[in-house]
Amino acid sequence: MRFLFLFLFTNTLNANAQHWNLTQLQTLPIKTSNNAVCEGFVGDTAFVYSFAGIDSSKIYAGIHLNSFRLNLTTSQWQTIPSLPDTMGKIACAASRIKDTIYIIGGYHVLANTNEISSNKVHRYNIITNQFMNDGSNSILPIDDQVQCVYKDSLIYIVTGWSNTANVANVQVYNPKLNNWQTATAMPNNNTYKSFGASGTIIGDTLYFLGGASSGAGFTAQTVLRKGYIDPANPLQITWSFINPNVKAYRSACTSIGNNIYWLGGSEITYNYNGIAYNGSGGVSPSNKSRRLTSIWDFDITNNLPMDLRGVAKINDSTIIIVGGMNSNQLVTNQVLKLKNISSASTAMYERKNNFELNVFPNPVTDRLYLHIDKNAIVTILNAQSTVLSIHKNTKSVDMSMWQAGVYFIKVEHQNSIMIKKIIKIDD
Numbered sequence: 001m002r003f004l005f006l007f008l009f010t011n012t013l014n015a016n017a018q019h020w021n022l023t024q025l026q027t028l029p030i031k032t033s034n035n036a037v038c039e040g041f042v043g044d045t046a047f048v049y050s051f052a053g054i055d056s057s058k059i060y061a062g063i064h065l066n067s068f069r070l071n072l073t074t075s076q077w078q079t080i081p082s083l084p085d086t087m088g089k090i091a092c093a094a095s096r097i098k099d100t101i102y103i104i105g106g107y108h109v110l111a112n113t114n115e116i117s118s119n120k121v122h123r124y125n126i127i128t129n130q131f132m133n134d135g136s137n138s139i140l141p142i143d144d145q146v147q148c149v150y151k152d153s154l155i156y157i158v159t160g161w162s163n164t165a166n167v168a169n170v171q172v173y174n175p176k177l178n179n180w181q182t183a184t185a186m187p188n189n190n191t192y193k194s195f196g197a198s199g200t201i202i203g204d205t206l207y208f209l210g211g212a213s214s215g216a217g218f219t220a221q222t223v224l225r226k227g228y229i230d231p232a233n234p235l236q237i238t239w240s241f242i243n244p245n246v247k248a249y250r251s252a253c254t255s256i257g258n259n260i261y262w263l264g265g266s267e268i269t270y271n272y273n274g275i276a277y278n279g280s281g282g283v284s285p286s287n288k289s290r291r292l293t294s295i296w297d298f299d300i301t302n303n304l305p306m307d308l309r310g311v312a313k314i315n316d317s318t319i320i321i322v323g324g325m326n327s328n329q330l331v332t333n334q335v336l337k338l339k340n341i342s343s344a345s346t347a348m349y350e351r352k353n354n355f356e357l358n359v360f361p362n363p364v365t366d367r368l369y370l371h372i373d374k375n376a377i378v379t380i381l382n383a384q385s386t387v388l389s390i391h392k393n394t395k396s397v398d399m400s401m402w403q404a405g406v407y408f409i410k411v412e413h414q415n416s417i418m419i420k421k422i423i424k425i426d427d
Contacts, residue, residue: 210248274329
């Protein structure tokens with residue numbers, strides 16, 4: 001196997017930035033890597049999900065369909081129904097839209113070492129804790145793809161490996177209509193085409209970094225690609241790239257406020273067993289957190305694994321990484337909670353905080369949930385600072401009838417105030 005926000009890029013590096021506080025959570029029931037990871041919410045309870053992957057044997061027979069969810073309130077893992085496919089699968093990706101997680105693509109490895117890319121769309125209902133019938137098959141079977149959600153309504157599948165080669169295709173899945181359409185393809189060359197890259201969408205711009213190119217040795221790529229999505233026609237994309245000379249293969253990607261982070265992964269490309277394609281032997285994690293703002297920041301963070309296929313984003317400052325490979329290609333069951341400490345995220349103002357506030361989901365379509373560890377007064381304001389509602393000791397706010405736009409939530413406890421920006425989008 002082979003924007004609403006504009007980043008003004010300069011090829012400047014800062015190797016001294018500290019991005020995250022890491023803590024260990026309850027370990028996954030099995031050691032697994034190359035598993036699809038996503039978040040979900042049931043009322044005010046947050047969950048972390050892991051779907052499929054490869055176990056510590058790192059052989060084709062160890063590729064599985066096991067699925068689990070972690071209750072962040074009880075700190076307990078639960079075995080949930082296995083991914084509904086015919087045989088084990090790796091390199092798929094999971095995306096959440098509202099109360100459904102969509103696990104798309106991936107590949108199977110046969111006993112004769114042949115590999116088959118998948119066109120499956122598995123749909124998992126967060127509320128019922130069950131898989132629904134599969135969605136419509138993707139136009140192209142795909143694995144190791146870049147997978148991003150646009151405006152909580154469309155899932156973009158960009159490049160990836162399709163059975164025999166990298167492809168330049170952009171496939172767009174509409175969960176509401178359960179259909180696929182083709183968006184503007186990328187240029188058909190190794191600058192853009194990739195497998196094992198990762199990215200995200202901020203505003204109307206899709207960003208993805210790194211991955212592996214086709215050709216001898218599957219060279220690690222160093223390019224950041226940008227696709228501007230026309231909001232009037234989301235199938236029209238204008239592609240461009242820059243080369244910051246930053247490598248990120250099978251790293252996790254997330255956005256915090258206006259910043260994009262690529263977490264962990266490696267700087268050498270490798271097969272599913274962790275052995276380098278270039279013949280140099282076993283690959284080690286990079287242990288890097290890479291941040292794109294107006295410059296590139298690098299933070300050498302120990303214990304960030306490689307072989308990642310997504311993160312669970314719990315709120316606007318906290319993400320969770322599940323499994324992966326550590327040094328010496330050891331498959332792990334570790335679960336890392338990463339608390340962002342290097343950006344203000346969507347918090348526009350903080351003063352003398354002696355309480356913790358988490359709000360989710362953000363963007364929100366209907367009900368906004370709040371985790372506040374103290375009794376507090378909650379005030380909702382619009383972009384013009386007009387007070388819309390006031391609540392005392394509430395755990396949720398109904399925003400379903402409000403217009404799409406920017407709002408602010410102000411939480412007051414004793415002499416401390418925290419204000420966070422909330423994006424309301426239409427259902």
